Amino acid sequence: MTKFLYLFWNKPTNWKSQSPEEMERRMKKWMTWMDSMKASGHFKGAGDRLEDTGSLVRGPQKSVTDGPYAEAKDTIGGYIVVEAKDLKEAVELSKGCPMLEGDGLVEVRPIASM
Amino acid sequence: MSDIPVLVDHLFRREAGKMVSYLTRIFGFSRLNLAEDVVQDTLIKALEVWPFHGVPDNPSAWLMRAARNRAIDIIRRDDRFRLATPELTHLLRIREEESGEGPVPEKEIQDAQLRMMFSCCHPELTADSQVTLILKTLCGFSVSEIAHALLSQEDSVEKRLGRARKTLRDSGDFVELTNRSDIPGRLEAVYQAIYLLFNEGYHSSSSDRKEPEELCYEAIRLTLLLSEHPHGQRPKTFALLALMCLHAARLQGRLADDGTLIQLEFQDRSKWDKFLMGQGFQYLEKAWESNVVSEYLVEASIAGIHCGAKTYEETEWGRILELYDLLYHLKPTPVVALNRAIAVGKAKGPEEGLAELNKIPDAEKLKDYPFYPAAKGEFHLLAGRTIEAGAYFNKAMNLARNQPEKDFFERKLEASGPKLI
Numbered sequence: 001m002t003k004f005l006y007l008f009w010n011k012p013t014n015w016k017s018q019s020p021e022e023m024e025r026r027m028k029k030w031m032t033w034m035d036s037m038k039a040s041g042h043f044k045g046a047g048d049r050l051e052d053t054g055s056l057v058r059g060p061q062k063s064v065t066d067g068p069y070a071e072a073k074d075t076i077g078g079y080i081v082v083e084a085k086d087l088k089e090a091v092e093l094s095k096g097c098p099m100l101e102g103d104g105l106v107e108v109r110p111i112a113s114m
Numbered sequence: 115m116s117d118i119p120v121l122v123d124h125l126f127r128r129e130a131g132k133m134v135s136y137l138t139r140i141f142g143f144s145r146l147n148l149a150e151d152v153v154q155d156t157l158i159k160a161l162e163v164w165p166f167h168g169v170p171d172n173p174s175a176w177l178m179r180a181a182r183n184r185a186i187d188i189i190r191r192d193d194r195f196r197l198a199t200p201e202l203t204h205l206l207r208i209r210e211e212e213s214g215e216g217p218v219p220e221k222e223i224q225d226a227q228l229r230m231m232f233s234c235c236h237p238e239l240t241a242d243s244q245v246t247l248i249l250k251t252l253c254g255f256s257v258s259e260i261a262h263a264l265l266s267q268e269d270s271v272e273k274r275l276g277r278a279r280k281t282l283r284d285s286g287d288f289v290e291l292t293n294r295s296d297i298p299g300r301l302e303a304v305y306q307a308i309y310l311l312f313n314e315g316y317h318s319s320s321s322d323r324k325e326p327e328e329l330c331y332e333a334i335r336l337t338l339l340l341s342e343h344p345h346g347q348r349p350k351t352f353a354l355l356a357l358m359c360l361h362a363a364r365l366q367g368r369l370a371d372d373g374t375l376i377q378l379e380f381q382d383r384s385k386w387d388k389f390l391m392g393q394g395f396q397y398l399e400k401a402w403e404s405n406v407v408s409e410y411l412v413e414a415s416i417a418g419i420h421c422g423a424k425t426y427e428e429t430e431w432g433r434i435l436e437l438y439d440l441l442y443h444l445k446p447t448p449v450v451a452l453n454r455a456i457a458v459g460k461a462k463g464p465e466e467g468l469a470e471l472n473k474i475p476d477a478e479k480l481k482d483y484p485f486y487p488a489a490k491g492e493f494h495l496l497a498g499r500t501i502e503a504g505a506y507f508n509k510a511m512n513l514a515r516n517q518p519e520k521d522f523f524e525r526k527l528e529a530s531g532p533k534l535i
Contacts, residue, residue, distance in 0.1 A: 015158045019256030020126035023161045027126075030165035049162045078166060 001083045002110055004090040006047075008097070009074040009105035029098035037082065042093055047080030074105060081111070122173075124328075126157055128335075129174050130254030132223050133181040135230040138251075139222075140185055140205060143233065143288045146251070146279060152188065156181040178218045225291065227252060228343050231336060232289040235303035236282060243278045244307040245314070250275060253332050263329055264314055297345055304340065305354060305410075308333050312358050316365070330362045349404035352397045353411035359394030360417035363387040375522040379426045391421050412441040431461035448479045456489050464493035484513035488523060495530050503530040 015023065037043035052075065054067035068075045084090040087110060094106045130153050137149035156177055170176040186205055234247040242264075249255040249263065257275065261268040289300065315329025337355050340346035367381035376382075398418050401411050416437045423429040438454035451474040459467015471490055480486040491506030507527040514520035 015161065016154060019259055020130040020157055020254045021124065021256070021259060023157050024124070024126035027161050027164060031169065034165055045168075047166050049166050077162075080166070 001085060002090075002113065004082050004084055004087070005107075005109045005111055006080050006082055006090075006094055006097070007107040007109065008077045008079065008099055009107060010077040010099065011074055011103070026098060029101075033096040033098060034080075036096065037093060042082050042084055043080060044083070047078065049078040050076060052077075125173060126160075127254035129177045130157065131230075131252040132174070132227060133178060134251050134254075135226040136178065136218065136223055137181060137185055138230060138288060139226040140189075143286055144283050146282070148188070150251075152181055152184050156184060175217050178223065179216075182218055224339065224342065227339055228346070229289050229291060231304055231340065232291070232297070232300045233282065233286060235300050235307055236278075236286050237299070237303065238281050238285065239278050241303075241306055241310055243274050244303065245311050246271060246274050247278045247282075248307060248311065248336070249332075252336065291343070291345055301345070301348075305350060308337055308340075308354065309410075311336075312361075316361055327362065327365050330358065330365065334358050334362065349401050349406040350408045350410060352401040353408050353414050356394050356397035356401055357410050357414035357417060359390050359397060360414055360421050363390035363394060363421060364417075369518070373518050374525075375518045377522075378420070381426075383424070386421070394418065394421065407440070407444070409441060409445045412437050412444065416441070429460070431457055435461045446475075448474055448476050449483070451475065452480060452483075452486055452489060459489075459493050459496075464496040467493045468497075482513060484510040484515065484519060484523065486510075487513070488526070491526065491530070495526075500530045 018026075034043060038045065050068075052068065056065045056067045056069055057063070058065070082090060082093060084093060087108065090108050090110075094108050097104075097106050099106060133153040133156065134146075134149050137152055138146055141149050159180060160173075160177060164170070164173075182205070189205070230252055231248065234251060235244050239247070246260055246264070249260045250257070255263065257271050258268055260266070261271045264271070289297075291297070312330055312333035315327060315331075315333065334355065337351060337358065341351050341355060364381070364386050366387060367383060367385040368376060370376055394414070395418060398411075398414050401414070416434055419430055419434050419437070435454070435457040438450070438457045442450050442454050452471070455467060455470035455474060458470040468490060471486075471493070474480070477486075487506040488510040491503045491510060494500075494506060495503035504527055507523050507530060511520060511523035511527060514523055
């Protein structure tokens with residue numbers, strides 16, 4: 001088994017206009033997906049949501065600007081660590097992510113091992 | 115399998131109602147919009163964080179605490195709250211003492227919801243506006259969900275809400291529940307709003323919207339809340355609860371899978387909800403204890419007789435007729451007269467039923483009501499007069515207000531038509 005990082009890239013979503021019912025539906029989809037990966041042993045619970053603020057520190061000047069890094073307009077909203085046989089399996093598992101319904105992006109990256 | 119607690123259905127919606135009520139108690143009615151914003155932000159936070167950390171052991175406590183803490187932060191930062199109300203001072207003290215981890219007392223939340231219910235039923239608002247406001251603030255429905263539920267347009271719901279909020283800002287206050295003389299009056303308005311809400315849910319057709327029962331269950335939930343408070347522990351509350359439970363118990367049998375109406379005669383009674391029926395009978399008994407006879411009590415009793423009949427043929431129409439006599443005495447409307455006339459026909463025979471239907475006072479008020487000609491058609495059919503029956507069912511079909519009604523009358527028409535060989 002290899003470890004993979006799923007990076008969740010999201011466009012700024014206007015959740016302000018969603019109703020409690022709609023948000024709950026979305027939440028349940030995430031829970032279902034995460035739960036199924038926990039049950040199958042692929043996801044051990046390591047992961048977090050990232051706040052939409054931060055800083056960027058760049059170069060030998062160590063210049064600091066306001067983050068997050070949003071060159072592509074999307075930002076990384078969170079990440080989880082998943083275990084899978086290979087990239088193919090990791091990709092298959094990621095397809096259950098509810099984020100993809102809303103034109104989101106899941107970046108699947110193998111974590112380098114020793 | 116995971117040991118993560120399963121999210122109860124409609125948790126967010128319910129909690130939104132509780133949170134908005136609680137925060138309105140803190141911020142005041144003039145800042146209802148702020149309360150709603152804080153609640154929205156709290157739910158967004160939950161949506162962002164729970165998938166990663168898991169649903170908390172007590173989701174509703176988590177939400178309420180998060181909303182309260184956010185409210186405290188806002189109060190601290192906002193100069194406009196400098197004139198602290200007792201509630202604000204109390205809150206700030208909690209924050210200092212418990213670093214915001216303590217639970218919000220259940221009683222305070224229930225209290226706030228009840229106050230919201232009474233406040234929404236402001237005498238200057240129409241019943242429709244009251245229901246709309248209740249659905250938004252207490253039940254956590256969005257504007258589009260309300261429009262969908264009440265079969266209205268979104269912008270007319272928006273306008274109705276805007277006007278209602280303005281009325282409340284200008285002349286309303288977050289009703290106190292301590293012995294005010296206008297509580298009884300408000301209570302009447304609350305009953306009517308809840309009854310209206312229930313009816314919207316009950317008489318909708320599933321082809322027009324999904325889950326029409328949601329409104330019925332919301333109405334029951336609100337009445338249960340009412341019944342838990344001294345002000346609400348009145349016979350009429352229990353009668354209303356009985357009525358709603360006994361009707362809601364039969365919802366599953368009322369519509370076919372394709373959304374068409376099924377006549378009571380042909381409903382599959384095994385689909386009726388026995389638990390709800392049991393609850394309904396308990397409330398009915400409780401309501402009868404007081405000897406206070408309200409319309410709700412009589413209607414509930416009629417529903418009770420239907421629920422108690424194992425088959426349609428075993429229905430005690432004689433008792434139902436007695437109850438309709440009593441109901442008409444309390445509520446002499448053409449619709450009640452119609453239902454009473456139908457009971458006469460069922461109890462004494464189709465000719466008697468027809469005679470009674472022709473004697474309804476103010477019958478012209480029923481000219482757009484499809485079930486009036488339909489009743490005549492039904493009795494003509496039972497008497498063997500298929501041509502007259504057909505004419506009346508045709509009339510009913512033309513008055514149908516939605517597709518399921520139309521389909522229903524069309525089938526009756528076909529059933530009464532001359533059979534072509």
